[in-house]
Amino acid sequence: MAYLALYRAWRPQIFRDVVGQEQIVTALQNALAQNRLTHAYLFSGPRGTGKTSVAKIIAKAVNCLEPKEGEPCNECSSCKDIKQGNFMDVVEIDAASNRGIDEIRELREKVRIMPAQGNKKVYIIDEVHMLTTEAFNALLKTLEEPPESVIFILATTELQKIPATIVSRCQTYQFRRITVKEIKQRLEQVAAANGIEISPEALDLIARRSNGGLRDALSILDQIYSYQGSVIDKKHVLDVLGLVDDAFMAELIDALLANDAGKVIRLVNTALEQGKETGQIARECVVYLRELLLYLVLGEKAQEISSYQIPREILKDQKEKAQAGNLLQALRKMMDTADRLRFSEGNRFQLELGFLEIAQILSQVEKSVPSLEQTAAKPELAPAGKNSKKIEARDGLWKKILFKVKEKRIPTHALLSQGSLLGIREGILFIGYKKKYKFHKERMEEPANREILQMAIQEILGQDLQITFIFMEDEQYNDIVVKKAIEIFGEEIIELKD
Numbered sequence: 215m216a217y218l219a220l221y222r223a224w225r226p227q228i229f230r231d232v233v234g235q236e237q238i239v240t241a242l243q244n245a246l247a248q249n250r251l252t253h254a255y256l257f258s259g260p261r262g263t264g265k266t267s268v269a270k271i272i273a274k275a276v277n278c279l280e281p282k283e284g285e286p287c288n289e290c291s292s293c294k295d296i297k298q299g300n301f302m303d304v305v306e307i308d309a310a311s312n313r314g315i316d317e318i319r320e321l322r323e324k325v326r327i328m329p330a331q332g333n334k335k336v337y338i339i340d341e342v343h344m345l346t347t348e349a350f351n352a353l354l355k356t357l358e359e360p361p362e363s364v365i366f367i368l369a370t371t372e373l374q375k376i377p378a379t380i381v382s383r384c385q386t387y388q389f390r391r392i393t394v395k396e397i398k399q400r401l402e403q404v405a406a407a408n409g410i411e412i413s414p415e416a417l418d419l420i421a422r423r424s425n426g427g428l429r430d431a432l433s434i435l436d437q438i439y440s441y442q443g444s445v446i447d448k449k450h451v452l453d454v455l456g457l458v459d460d461a462f463m464a465e466l467i468d469a470l471l472a473n474d475a476g477k478v479i480r481l482v483n484t485a486l487e488q489g490k491e492t493g494q495i496a497r498e499c500v501v502y503l504r505e506l507l508l509y510l511v512l513g514e515k516a517q518e519i520s521s522y523q524i525p526r527e528i529l530k531d532q533k534e535k536a537q538a539g540n541l542l543q544a545l546r547k548m549m550d551t552a553d554r555l556r557f558s559e560g561n562r563f564q565l566e567l568g569f570l571e572i573a574q575i576l577s578q579v580e581k582s583v584p585s586l587e588q589t590a591a592k593p594e595l596a597p598a599g600k601n602s603k604k605i606e607a608r609d610g611l612w613k614k615i616l617f618k619v620k621e622k623r624i625p626t627h628a629l630l631s632q633g634s635l636l637g638i639r640e641g642i643l644f645i646g647y648k649k650k651y652k653f654h655k656e657r658m659e660e661p662a663n664r665e666i667l668q669m670a671i672q673e674i675l676g677q678d679l680q681i682t683f684i685f686m687e688d689e690q691y692n693d694i695v696v697k698k699a700i701e702i703f704g705e706e707i708i709e710l711k712d
């Protein structure tokens with residue numbers, strides 16, 4: 215007998231068997247039981263969360279010869295035929311491969327014909343966002359004058375790509391990601407039924423790495439099962455997915471936080487020697503940094519949505535050493551590196567460079583913030599005359615910077631000019647933005663814009679400064695960073711020539 219992939223063998227056949235999506239399932243089942251289904255549904259949500267499965271259960275339930283409380287019986291000829299795909303009145307259309315007007319026109323004509331075999335014709339249009347504009351228009355006409363005894367179920371992973379005119383004619387349901395816990399339970403059930411022995415850590419890892427999609431979770435299990443056999447532990451999952459293990463990543467992050475370049479390079483080397491791909495290492499680092507950021511922001515609540523199982527002590531320790539702003543910046547930088555590696559897989563230099571850069575970003579916090587606080591404790595009294603001179607110097611420098619940046623790239627200038635130069639302190643140049651220019655600030659923090667600014671400053675001042683963008687309304691920054699920066703801003707800049 216041909217081997218049936220686990221995710222296909224385990225497609226839920228009745229509402230009760232659907233994992234998660236309780237509200238959707240209850241609403242639909244009630245509507246079916248009371249015979250008040252509408253003529254068009256739109257299911258949206260991430261991959262592998264049950265959209266097509268639920269659509270097929272509906273198709274069976276409306277045509278079932280012996281439905282019970284809105285559930286199909288799965289025994290009668292209609293149910294069986296629908297399951298096999300042999301039922302004339304249930305039509306599945308994959309919009310990804312039938313995008314055009316012709317298919318939808320044909321559909322428009324066919325929907326007028328009464329059901330041949332069952333009660334209702336059910337059209338399931340998958341990946342509906344792929345339809346062309348003309349096809350959408352044709353579909354809209356059909357939805358505007360719905361024929362009797364036809365139900366449309368449109369499914370998509372990209373709700374935002376569906377024209378509002380279509381959305382407003384459908385009852386919409388948003389499928390959610392399946393939780394780690396729910397995925398684990400289902401995997402356990404599937405493993406037990408297939409005689410697969412799988413360790414709790416392995417289960418946990420698969421569940422966390424499938425990003426809320428049950429199909430992906432089952433496919434991963436399938437893959438490991440066919441390669442490894444029926445006894446599975448965490449190492450097999452790591453191998454098959456090409457993941458570096460948590461302990462390795464934790465150590466690497468430690469080295470990054472400590473800005474220990476030597477150790478970073480050594481660790482990267484080890485991973486590459488073990489046959490890990492550069493792109494995969496970068497992506498893993500992104501996942502880990504995200505994890506750390508979530509933990510920093512949400513605390514223990516981050517557990518549920520996390521992809522890693524990092525021991526608490528390690529997370530706590532790393533949390534102490536990191537700061538949200540810098541983590542975010544490091545995360546962006548690493549995503550950038552991962553993106554670049556997509557097109558130049560194997561480019562080890564890119565990866566190392568990325569790591570060294572984020573090591574600098576991450577360690578910047580430790581150095582700058584405490585020392586700023588220290589200075590705040592013993593304020594230097596600057597003579598009044600000197601202060602105004604400093605401000606003059608600052609404004610002059612800002613003009614020069616803006617001018618240089620404009621020469622290099624006008625869009626960057628536009629972003630930068632909404633900010634203002636606050637001052638320079640200990641090799642860090644502070645640029646402040648008002649909260650309403652959040653967009654500008656965030657764009658400026660992106661590597662491409664940041665690099666242009668960096669170059670301009672290098673050309674003007676002849677020195678490499680780190681750049682930190684901050685919100686000016688931020689109390690803490692206002693008190694500690696900004697005032698001090700302005701105060702200390704000065705002499706060395708005044709002395710710098712044009």
Ligand SMILES: Nc1ncnc2c1ncn2[C@@H]1O[C@H](COP(=O)(O)OP(=O)(O)OP(=O)(O)O)[C@@H](O)[C@H]1O
Binds near residue numbers: 231340429432
């Ligand atoms: N909510 C769920 N309950 C039980 N199994 C599920 C669920 N979601 C997905 N699965 C599993 O994943 C497989 C694919 O699910 P389904 O085709 O319904 O996903 P989908 O949401 O339509 O995904 P896509 O957007 O990729 O088409 C099912 O056969 C089943 O094994």
Ligand SMILES: [Mg+2]
Binds near residue numbers: 265266267340369
């Ligand atoms: Mg689907």
Ligand SMILES: [Zn+2]
Binds near residue numbers: 281290293
């Ligand atoms: Zn039936």
